[in-house]
Amino acid sequence: MKIFNDPVHGHIELHPLLVKITDTPQFQRLRHIKQLGGTYLVYPGASHNRFEHSIGVAYLAGCLVKVLHDNQPELKITKQDFLCVQIAGLCHDLGHGPLSHVFDGLFIPEAIKEKQLKGLSDDKIQEKKEWKHEQMSVKMFNKIVESLKAKNEDVLKEHELYDKDVTFITELIKGAEKSDVKWPYKGRDEDKSFLYEIVANKQNNIDVDRWDYFTRDCHHLGIRNSFDHQRLLKFARVCKVNGRNHICFRDKEADNVYDMFRTRYTLHRQAYQHKICNIIEDMFTKALIKADRDLHKDKPEDMFTLSEAIHNAEEYTKLTDEIFGQILSSDSDKLKESQDILKKIINRELPKFVGEARLMEENKSKMSPEQRSTKTQMQEKLTETWKKAVKKYKPTDSAVSLKADDFSVYVVDLGHGTKGKKPFDNIYFYSKWNNKEASCIEKYQLSSFLPETFTEELVRVYCDKPNENRVEEADKCFKEWRESNFGL
CATH class of the missing domain: 1.10.3210.10 (Hypothetical protein af1432)
Structure with missing residues (x-):
């Protein structure tokens, strides 16, 4: 040993x-x-x-x-x-x-x-x-x-x-x-x-x-x-x-x-x-997408790209976090966009967080079944209503203008386990007096302090081109949007 x-x-x-x-x-x-x-x-x-x-x-x-x-x-x-x-x-x-x-x-x-x-x-x-x-x-x-x-x-x-x-x-x-x-x-x-x-x-x-x-x-x-x-x-x-x-x-x-x-x-x-x-990992993803074709200068056409490496164990073995250092140190012009994104992460030039709110059941009920079927669908619908809210909003500071395309909307899933199920589904318990048989726990055996729902969605908005005044105005716009039930 x-x-x-x-x-x-x-x-x-x-x-x-x-x-x-x-x-x-x-x-x-x-x-x-x-x-x-x-x-x-x-x-x-x-x-x-x-x-x-x-x-x-x-x-x-x-x-x-x-x-x-x-x-x-x-x-x-x-x-x-x-x-x-x-x-x-x-x-x-x-x-x-x-x-x-x-x-x-x-x-x-x-x-x-x-x-x-x-x-x-x-x-x-x-x-x-x-x-x-x-x-x-x-x-x-x-x-x-x-x-x-x-x-x-x-x-x-x-x-x-x-x-x-x-x-x-x-x-x-x-x-x-x-x-x-x-x-x-x-x-x-x-x-x-x-x-x-x-x-x-x-x-x-x-x-x-x-x-x-x-x-x-x-x-x-x-x-x-x-x-x-x-x-x-x-x-x-x-x-x-x-x-x-x-x-x-x-x-x-x-x-x-x-x-x-x-x-x-x-x-x-x-x-x-x-x-x-979340926003840093989103930026890392964009850097990898930009680098998906070329990791090395004069790279042969038949060499595996990042996304294609999943089909080959030998190529995949070479993929680690060190890839970001390889991108940054490369002198390939084709990696410049990817390098720029990574440098922004290093220099902490990140999109600014504007606001966050929970998406309640009454909000989701105003979406069509298709719109609330997946996180992506909800995100697309909320992006649409946010853009309308930005265009409608009148800044208190006349020197500031908000553009809908300067913002990103994200939906984040949070929960205790598998979405749509309660944590105690399919968990079996035996008693002190009978350890040969087991069954799901009864509701009366659980604390009355446990919540009724075990999953939630958060709506987050970020400003991709921030300055202090713009983020402050965006925060006010976000509060109006939230109070209007996200414009749904």
């Missing part, structure tokens, strides 16, 4: 096979990818990377499997199961691009729009639309397996891991979708369905990935974390619910589980969706 001194989990041990995986180029690149993307430019402490987070997830995955194994020997968890779940935790984020979610959540969708304008074939567009970083994580993991075999190091077989186990690991990385039909996975039989809920739990969003990043991000951001993952870990147990084995928790841990979802909301509200973080 190799010992790692982790800032949030203390001294942790890693199996030699996991250490072999960490010593590969695919994993080492995670040292150069910020966990929180542009948040680092607002919170100076948020300098941690995907590398340490991945090690933390592997560790917690091992802790959870050990608790289940020790408390319930009848589950017949093998040492191969234990290793596979840990490897999946270690490799689940291999597919993240520069600045983490900036790449897959912002850049790739924008690149799709750009390619559509240029007439890219429909199959290529569809392929990009369906792309998630988990898919690249699987490709990168398969690349690691190939590279270890190429070195005549069949370390997987040394630990009795075979093709079925590799399939199991890739299924764990992708995460199992909620399904009531016949068991669709090949890595393990249905009696071990609970193992699919440890690393990427798409059933109810309780998994060790979240446990680690909640703890780690709060530590580095300086934000209080009321959720106790170590306590919840001790009360984890497998019960059969609706004919399938699920990880369940003691009923008295319901408040602790709610604290987990509340911590998620707090992190998004104060850090991930911070008003300045």
Whole structure:
């Protein structure tokens, strides 16, 4: 075993096979990818990377499997199961691009729009639309397996891991979708369905990935974390619910589980969706879009562009946050626009925040079903009404004129988990007197202080060409717009 001194989990041990995986180029690149993307430019402490987070997830995955194994020997968890779940935790984020979610959540969708304008074939567009970083994580993991075999190091077989186990690991990385039909996975039989809920739990969003990043991000951001993952870990147990084995928790841990979802909301509200973080990440995205064709002077036509690198694991391995330094130091004229954007970020020449307001249900009810169907649709509708409000507004300072095109409107989603669902959907609890059966928590068992709704949308307006007087007038215009129900 190799010992790692982790800032949030203390001294942790890693199996030699996991250490072999960490010593590969695919994993080492995670040292150069910020966990929180542009948040680092607002919170100076948020300098941690995907590398340490991945090690933390592997560790917690091992802790959870050990608790289940020790408390319930009848589950017949093998040492191969234990290793596979840990490897999946270690490799689940291999597919993240520069600045983490900036790449897959912002850049790739924008690149799709750009390619559509240029007439890219429909199959290529569809392929990009369906792309998630988990898919690249699987490709990168398969690349690691190939590279270890190429070195005549069949370390997987040394630990009795075979093709079925590799399939199991890739299924764990992708995460199992909620399904009531016949068991669709090949890595393990249905009696071990609970193992699919440890690393990427798409059933109810309780998994060790979240446990680690909640703890780690709060530590580095300086934000209080009321959720106790170590306590919840001790009360984890497998019960059969609706004919399938699920990880369940003691009923008295319901408040602790709610604290987990509340911590998620707090992190998004104060850090991930911070008003300045959002605009910085938007600027980073624009810089990547401008650099999508040329990263090097006299670049060959057949070289992969940034957005095309998602189709090739070798090219993708070269993509880290260092790309921004490459852009800034390049002498290619074609990168000048991208360089200008990055220099504005460095010099803090950012759009100025004008105002923010919550979009209430009565506001959304005035939109058509199509207009409120997605965040993008709502954003387009609100941009339209904001522009009308700006044209209608008469500044109190006659020397100031407001132009609608000088502003940007954003809609930000905030919530406790999956949009449109309550946090306790699909979470099962057992009682002190019966730890063999579990069910969803009853409403009377929950605190009456819990909110009725668990998601909200914020409307934000920024001035792209700011000066003090213009922003002051824009603030007055924003208040009038808000009081008029956003002109809806």
